[in-house]
Amino acid sequence: MSVSTTAATAGVVSGVRRRRMVRSAWLVASVLLLVVVVVASLTIGARPLSFDEVLGALFAPRHGDVDQVVVRELRVPRTVIGLMAGAALALVGAILQGVTRNPIADPGLLGINAGASFAVVLAISVFGIVSPSGFVWFAFAGAALAAVIVFVVGSRGRDGSTPVKLALTGAAVTAAFTPLITIVLLSSLDTLNQFRFWSVGALVGRPLDTAGAVWPFLVVGILLAAILARRLNLLALGDDVARGLGDRPAVTHALAAVAVVVLAGTATALAGPIALIGLVVPHVARRITGPDYRWVLAFCLTLGPVLLLSADVIGRVVVAPAELEAGIVSAFIGAPLLIAIIRRAKLAGV
Amino acid sequence: MTTPVIGDGPGTTDAASIVAEGRHRRRRRAVTVTAVLAALIVVAVVVSLSLGATGLGLGDALAALVGRGDRLSDFVVFRLRLPRATTAVLAGAAFGLAGSLFQSTLRNPLASPDILGVTAGASFAAVFATLILRVDGPGIAVAAFAGALIVAALMWALAWRGGLVGYRFVLIGVALAALVQAALGYLITRADVRDASRALVWTVGGIGDTSWPAIGVVGVAILGLLIVVAGVSRRMPVLQLDDDSARSLGVDAGRARAGVIVLGVALVAAGTALAGPVAFVALVSAPIARSLVRGGASALAASALVGSLVVLVADLVGQYALPGGISVPVGIVTGLIGAPYLLWLIATGNRKGSDG
Numbered sequence: 001m002s003v004s005t006t007a008a009t010a011g012v013v014s015g016v017r018r019r020r021m022v023r024s025a026w027l028v029a030s031v032l033l034l035v036v037v038v039v040a041s042l043t044i045g046a047r048p049l050s051f052d053e054v055l056g057a058l059f060a061p062r063h064g065d066v067d068q069v070v071v072r073e074l075r076v077p078r079t080v081i082g083l084m085a086g087a088a089l090a091l092v093g094a095i096l097q098g099v100t101r102n103p104i105a106d107p108g109l110l111g112i113n114a115g116a117s118f119a120v121v122l123a124i125s126v127f128g129i130v131s132p133s134g135f136v137w138f139a140f141a142g143a144a145l146a147a148v149i150v151f152v153v154g155s156r157g158r159d160g161s162t163p164v165k166l167a168l169t170g171a172a173v174t175a176a177f178t179p180l181i182t183i184v185l186l187s188s189l190d191t192l193n194q195f196r197f198w199s200v201g202a203l204v205g206r207p208l209d210t211a212g213a214v215w216p217f218l219v220v221g222i223l224l225a226a227i228l229a230r231r232l233n234l235l236a237l238g239d240d241v242a243r244g245l246g247d248r249p250a251v252t253h254a255l256a257a258v259a260v261v262v263l264a265g266t267a268t269a270l271a272g273p274i275a276l277i278g279l280v281v282p283h284v285a286r287r288i289t290g291p292d293y294r295w296v297l298a299f300c301l302t303l304g305p306v307l308l309l310s311a312d313v314i315g316r317v318v319v320a321p322a323e324l325e326a327g328i329v330s331a332f333i334g335a336p337l338l339i340a341i342i343r344r345a346k347l348a349g350v
Numbered sequence: 351m352t353t354p355v356i357g358d359g360p361g362t363t364d365a366a367s368i369v370a371e372g373r374h375r376r377r378r379r380a381v382t383v384t385a386v387l388a389a390l391i392v393v394a395v396v397v398s399l400s401l402g403a404t405g406l407g408l409g410d411a412l413a414a415l416v417g418r419g420d421r422l423s424d425f426v427v428f429r430l431r432l433p434r435a436t437t438a439v440l441a442g443a444a445f446g447l448a449g450s451l452f453q454s455t456l457r458n459p460l461a462s463p464d465i466l467g468v469t470a471g472a473s474f475a476a477v478f479a480t481l482i483l484r485v486d487g488p489g490i491a492v493a494a495f496a497g498a499l500i501v502a503a504l505m506w507a508l509a510w511r512g513g514l515v516g517y518r519f520v521l522i523g524v525a526l527a528a529l530v531q532a533a534l535g536y537l538i539t540r541a542d543v544r545d546a547s548r549a550l551v552w553t554v555g556g557i558g559d560t561s562w563p564a565i566g567v568v569g570v571a572i573l574g575l576l577i578v579v580a581g582v583s584r585r586m587p588v589l590q591l592d593d594d595s596a597r598s599l600g601v602d603a604g605r606a607r608a609g610v611i612v613l614g615v616a617l618v619a620a621g622t623a624l625a626g627p628v629a630f631v632a633l634v635s636a637p638i639a640r641s642l643v644r645g646g647a648s649a650l651a652a653s654a655l656v657g658s659l660v661v662l663v664a665d666l667v668g669q670y671a672l673p674g675g676i677s678v679p680v681g682i683v684t685g686l687i688g689a690p691y692l693l694w695l696i697a698t699g700n701r702k703g704s705d706g
Contacts, residue, residue, distance in 0.1 A: 104521055108528070153697045169696050175629055176689030179682040182554045186547060186678070193543045200535035275528040324536070331532030338525040339508055342518055 090304025093278025111173030115146025201327020276334030444621030446657020471501025555681025630688025
């Protein structure tokens with residue numbers, strides 16, 4: 001009797017261990033993929049460079065070498081911004097999906113991008129700010145404002161925040177900001193001209209000091225995500241079960257709200273509103289690793305940047321010598337991916 | 351039946367006659383509401399004809415309408431203001447009716463035209479036609495109509511897998527909307543900034559520069575759809591039931607529902623082709639109409655009229671009633687009013703926030 005129980009336990013333990021090994025192997029693979037994409041992002045472009053040249057530009061600077069200037073002034077900033085924004089977007093998507101238990105949660109759908117956009121429009125038109133690094137704090141404030149509205153309005157009422165209600169609130173918040181944005185844009189061609197390039201979402205033309213300004217927020221966001229992982233797992237069982245297991249859902253909600261504001265603000269400040277990465281990456285991660293948020297969030301950290309940087313690199317190649325913005329390409333990669341996921345998934349579970 | 355008698359009839363305790371009485375009363379109310387709404391629309395149209403930069407009195411406007419105006423008032427009324435008012439009435443009716451059709455068949459607040467992919471498709475096609483093909487007037491309307499139907503059909507095809515499930519439909523809509531938004535962003539960033547500004551007006555719904563040819567093309571489509579909807583409206587109440595109950599009444603609910611949605615999509619496409627995606631008209635008209643008619647399940651006619659009235663009034667507000675004398679496209683007015691209204695509905699809302 002006791003022997004067989006031990007054997008069964010051992011079997012379970014070894015099964016768990018095997019699962020963990022498989023997941024770890026996938027995680028390592030995704031890190032390697034990220035390295036490959038980063039190298040591609042540094043070398044591919046209108047001026048193709050070898051890896052040696054890139055290394056030279058980074059570690060053995062020569063004065064007046066145009067190739068090196070390209071690496072340092074263009075390639076490195078957009079790669080760094082892609083890494084940061086991609087990670088932030090994917091994490092914010094996963095956290096939103098977890099806390100709202102809604103498979104289609106995403107900063108764009110929940111109105112957060114609209115809030116950030118509105119703030120940036122104000123920055124351009126009212127405060128006369130013209131550089132993307134000046135947009136940062138406005139993007140943050142707008143994202144936070146929208147997130148607060150969505151969470152407060154969406155969690156009122158007897159049932160609290162149901163998925164449908166949150167999605168509807170997000171749509172309403174977007175709809176509330178859109179006419180305000182449009183009024184400003186229609187009254188000033190200059191503002192429209194600035195805003196349209198910001199609003200497609202891109203990694204290019206964003207100076208590195210933006211990254212320098214917001215990295216502490218990204219760090220805070222990642223730490224919060226790490227804290228949230230276990231809580232999101234509990235929340236997935238439903239508020240009542242989570243409460244029964246000794247968790248306080250209200251605390252999870254509050255932490256998640258802070259994480260969402262911080263991460264969405266970071267991503268939007270860095271790259272502008274970028275659609276679908278936050279929506280798609282967590283779904284891809286879940287397909288690889290299952291529903292455990294500790295792993296989903298880890299994969300978001302690698303796959304988010306992989307997707308965003310790939311989009312950026314592809315955008316440099318497909319219409320060369322011109323470029324497509326990363327926001328446009330990522331929508332064109334993300335949408336078919338999302339459709340494929342939706343079509344394959346069993347609907348109850350999506 | 352122990353239902354208390356609500357009526358002034360002399361003690362009609364007979365259940366059948368109570369039901370008949372109630373039905374009769376509802377019908378009377380519906381007729382009254384419809385008549386009042388129609389009268390209000392006429393008033394709003396006449397007011398819109400008399401307002402504007404060229405000061406025509408109400409008398410001048412009316413005189414022009416009945417063919418007794420001078421050349422100036424004829425020009426202003428028939429070339430500038432009547433097309434605009436006609437556009438508002440037609441597009442508003444299309445949106446209002448479509449909203450009513452969607453809400454009563456899908457019973458899903460997310461099934462607004464935006465989510466159904468119609469708006470995105472129409473916007474992209476119209477902007478493409480403006481910026482790349484460089485057509486105007488009827489050309490834009492036709493392009494928008496085609497774009498709306500193509501994207502809606504694509505959505506349908508992608509979401510269909512042995513049936514149509516709400517969530518899959520919504521998700522596919524989200525994916526396609528993001529795709530179209532990206533393509534739109536591409537067009538807008540590559541265009542001359544002045545053209546981009548014009549295209550932007552279209553994407554928020556502006557009825558300022560419509561012309562008779564465009565109205566003719568789309569108006570015929572809308573009127574045709576109105577007639578078809580009137581034809582099928584008798585069978586609409588069955589679709590409020592769940593599929594099994596409907597089947598027991600001999601209606602294949604799935605197919606009937608799909609048919610109604612096709613009609614709704616076509617209506618939204620036509621309205622959007624004419625006026626651009628005017629926000630929230632489809633969403634708010636049906637609830638307003640239902641509360642006016644009270645109890646009438648779908649209140650189709652009233653929804654269409656409420657839609658017309660909303661667009662007319664919103665356009666008047668956008669043109670003349672804003673502080674500082676600025677004038678904005680009608681879609682901005684409806685958005686500014688509709689979005690907070692929707693938020694309020696959600697915040698104060700019913701159990702699941704699902705009947706908004």
